[in-house]
Amino acid sequence: MAGIGVSLQADVRVKAGALEIDMRIDVAEGEVVALLGPNGAGKTTLLRALAGLVQLESGRVALDGVVLEDTRSGRYVPTEERSIGFVFQDYLLFPHLSVLDNVAFGLRSRGxxxxxxxxxxxxxxxxxxxxxxxxxxxxxLSGGERQRVALARALAPDPHVLLLDEPLAALDATTRAAMRRDLKSHLSGFRGVRLLVTHDPLEAAVLADRLIVMERGKHVQTGTPAEVTSRPRSPYVADLVGVNLFRGVAQRGSVRVAAGAAVAAAGAESGEVFAVIHPRAVALHRSRPEGSPRNVWHGRATGIELYGDRARVRVEGEVPIVAEVTPAALAELKLGEGGEVWLSFKATDVGVYPA
Amino acid sequence: MRRERAPLAIGILAAAGAAFFILPLIGLVVRTPWADAARAVTSADTLEALRLSLVASLTATGVALVLGVPLAWVYARIEFPGRSVLRALTTLPMVLPPVVGGIALLLAFGRRGLLGSWLESSFGISLPFTTAGVVFAETFVAMPFLVLTVEAGLRSMDRRYEDAARTLGAKRWTIFTRVTLPLIAPSLFAGAVLCWARALGEFGATITFAGNFPGVTQTMPLAVYLLLGTNPEGSYILSLILLVVSLVVLVGLRHRWLGSA
Structure with missing residues (x-):
C-alpha cells in the first residue's frame, strides 16, 4: 500500500517549444490537487516533467523528502525507478495486450x-x-472502460504518486459525468499524492481539494475551488467562472479600472485590487435609472446569448461588462444586438480583493 | 456514397499499365510446355534449386531481421554524427547494380578480400562459392528493404506508449521487446516480406560472389538463366514455378499486407 504521509515538492523550469514553464508545485499528504489551465498552458509538459519524461532546464523534484531530480546536484532518478502512476490523456493502453496483461504490465516490470x-x-x-x-x-472497450483500465494499470504497482493527464477529456459528455463520480471514489481510495491536470473547471472543482491555476507556463492562482471561483485572479479564471473581473487601483470606495472608468465598490481602500461582479448583480434599464445603485453605466449591447432560462448580455461602454437577466426581462426591454442600454449594480455587490 | 468513375484518359492508361504486367505472365503460361512440366517439376535438379532458393532466402531474411531491426532502431532513435551518411551507405545496395554488389562482396569477403583472407587464414572459412555465400549475397542486397521499412515504422509509431511503459517501471530492453516490437509488427512484417521477395529473386550478386554450382549455390533464378541458353522450355517451366511460389505467397499475405482488395 502506498505510504501515508507522502508529499510531492517540485520546482521546475522546462522549455517546450516557445513556451517556458516555470512552476512550483507542492502537494501535501492526503490532498488532491488539480492543475487547471487553458490548452497550451504547459500542463501536460509539467506533468511529464514530474514523471521524468521531459528534460528539466533547471529545478528539483522531491517525493517524500527524497530527491528524484535536482539539476544542481545532477541527480536524476529515471522514470522507470520513480514510484509514479501515470494516467495519460488518451490512456495509451497497449493495443497488443489484453486488458489483464495491460494491468499486469507494471507488476511484471516491478519484479x-x-x-x-x-x-x-x-x-x-x-x-x-x-x-x-x-x-x-x-x-x-468503450471510452469509460478504457479509462478505468488505465487507472487500474497505473495503480496496480502501488505507486506513491498518481498523475492524471486530462483523465476525462477523451470521454463523451454522458459518460463523463458518471466517470467523474467513479474517478472521485477511486481517487479517495488512493492514499498517495494525487495530482491531475485539466482544463475543465467543473472537473477540477469536483475532483480536487485544491486548484493550481496555470497560464502560459506560469502560476496564476492557488486555492480551494471556492476560493478560486470567488476571487479569480485572471481573465481566464473569471471567464471560466463566468464573472466580470476588473483590475485597477482602489481609492476611497471606488476602483479606477482601465480607460479611466471607475467602479464604486464597498470596501475598496487602496492599492492594486481586483473587482469582481457577478453578471446576476448587473441590472439592465431602457432609460437612465434613478435609485440607490452607485454604478450606473451606459453602453451598447454587443452580444446576447441564451443559456436555458438565462440570457447573458455583453454591454460595451467605457468598460465592457456582462449582465445576466431572464429572457422575459430581455423581451420586455426590447433589447436587440447593437441596441443602447443602461445598466446598474450596487457597490455592495462588487467584491474587492488585493491584486 | 456513389461509386466513383474513372475519367477516360486515366482508365485507358491504367488498363495499359495493368496489361504491361499481365501480358508477360500470359506469355509465360501460354508458352510453357505443359506436357513436360510435371516431369520438370519433380526432377531432382529443379527440386534442389527450389530448396536452395527457399533455404537461402529465408535464412537471409532471418539474418536481416537480427541485424537490420537493431540498425533501424539506431537510425530512428539515436542521433549521432554521420548518421545520414551511414544510412545512405547501408541503403546503397537498393540502387547499386547487384553485380557491383557481388564484386564488392568478393573484395571484402573473397579469399583475398579485406576480411576474407583473415577468415581463411585464421579459421579456414571461405565464403565464396558456398551456400553461406549465397546467403551473404542475398542479405547484402535485400536487407536495406527491411531496414528502411522498419525505420519508417519506428518513426511513425506513437512513442508515448514507450513513455507509458517507463512509468510502469519497464527497462529499455523490456520496452523494446514488449512494447516497441509488437507495436511496429505491421512494418516488421512488411519489411520482412519485401526483404524475402528481394532475396528470392536475387541473381547478380549471387552469381558474382557465390558462383553457379548446382546443389550448392545454384538458386532458381540462376537455374532459369542457365537453362535459357540450352533448354528454353525447361527455363519456362522453372520460371513458372517461381511465379507460382511468388503468387502463393502474395495471395497468402494479401489480407495482411496488401489490404483486402
Whole structure:
C-alpha cells in the first residue's frame, strides 16, 4: 500500500517549444490537487516533467523528502525507478495486450512473478468493475472502460504518486459525468499524492481539494475551488467562472479600472485590487435609472446569448461588462444586438480583493 | 456514397499499365510446355534449386531481421554524427547494380578480400562459392528493404506508449521487446516480406560472389538463366514455378499486407 504521509515538492523550469514553464508545485499528504489551465498552458509538459519524461532546464523534484531530480546536484532518478502512476490523456493502453496483461504490465516490470501477477491484476480489474473484460483487447472497450483500465494499470504497482493527464477529456459528455463520480471514489481510495491536470473547471472543482491555476507556463492562482471561483485572479479564471473581473487601483470606495472608468465598490481602500461582479448583480434599464445603485453605466449591447432560462448580455461602454437577466426581462426591454442600454449594480455587490 | 468513375484518359492508361504486367505472365503460361512440366517439376535438379532458393532466402531474411531491426532502431532513435551518411551507405545496395554488389562482396569477403583472407587464414572459412555465400549475397542486397521499412515504422509509431511503459517501471530492453516490437509488427512484417521477395529473386550478386554450382549455390533464378541458353522450355517451366511460389505467397499475405482488395 502506498505510504501515508507522502508529499510531492517540485520546482521546475522546462522549455517546450516557445513556451517556458516555470512552476512550483507542492502537494501535501492526503490532498488532491488539480492543475487547471487553458490548452497550451504547459500542463501536460509539467506533468511529464514530474514523471521524468521531459528534460528539466533547471529545478528539483522531491517525493517524500527524497530527491528524484535536482539539476544542481545532477541527480536524476529515471522514470522507470520513480514510484509514479501515470494516467495519460488518451490512456495509451497497449493495443497488443489484453486488458489483464495491460494491468499486469507494471507488476511484471516491478519484479512481481508467478501467479501473484495474475491475482493482483485480476483484483484490480475487479475493483474497477471490469473483471469480465480481462481477456478483451483495449480496442473492444468503450471510452469509460478504457479509462478505468488505465487507472487500474497505473495503480496496480502501488505507486506513491498518481498523475492524471486530462483523465476525462477523451470521454463523451454522458459518460463523463458518471466517470467523474467513479474517478472521485477511486481517487479517495488512493492514499498517495494525487495530482491531475485539466482544463475543465467543473472537473477540477469536483475532483480536487485544491486548484493550481496555470497560464502560459506560469502560476496564476492557488486555492480551494471556492476560493478560486470567488476571487479569480485572471481573465481566464473569471471567464471560466463566468464573472466580470476588473483590475485597477482602489481609492476611497471606488476602483479606477482601465480607460479611466471607475467602479464604486464597498470596501475598496487602496492599492492594486481586483473587482469582481457577478453578471446576476448587473441590472439592465431602457432609460437612465434613478435609485440607490452607485454604478450606473451606459453602453451598447454587443452580444446576447441564451443559456436555458438565462440570457447573458455583453454591454460595451467605457468598460465592457456582462449582465445576466431572464429572457422575459430581455423581451420586455426590447433589447436587440447593437441596441443602447443602461445598466446598474450596487457597490455592495462588487467584491474587492488585493491584486 | 456513389461509386466513383474513372475519367477516360486515366482508365485507358491504367488498363495499359495493368496489361504491361499481365501480358508477360500470359506469355509465360501460354508458352510453357505443359506436357513436360510435371516431369520438370519433380526432377531432382529443379527440386534442389527450389530448396536452395527457399533455404537461402529465408535464412537471409532471418539474418536481416537480427541485424537490420537493431540498425533501424539506431537510425530512428539515436542521433549521432554521420548518421545520414551511414544510412545512405547501408541503403546503397537498393540502387547499386547487384553485380557491383557481388564484386564488392568478393573484395571484402573473397579469399583475398579485406576480411576474407583473415577468415581463411585464421579459421579456414571461405565464403565464396558456398551456400553461406549465397546467403551473404542475398542479405547484402535485400536487407536495406527491411531496414528502411522498419525505420519508417519506428518513426511513425506513437512513442508515448514507450513513455507509458517507463512509468510502469519497464527497462529499455523490456520496452523494446514488449512494447516497441509488437507495436511496429505491421512494418516488421512488411519489411520482412519485401526483404524475402528481394532475396528470392536475387541473381547478380549471387552469381558474382557465390558462383553457379548446382546443389550448392545454384538458386532458381540462376537455374532459369542457365537453362535459357540450352533448354528454353525447361527455363519456362522453372520460371513458372517461381511465379507460382511468388503468387502463393502474395495471395497468402494479401489480407495482411496488401489490404483486402
Amino acid at each position: 512481481v512473478r508467478g501467479p501473484e501477477v495474475q491475482r493482483r491484476a485480476a483484483a484490480w480489474l475487479e475493483r474497477v468493475g471490469l473483471a469480465d473484460r480481462a481477456h478483451s483487447k483495449p480496442s473492444a
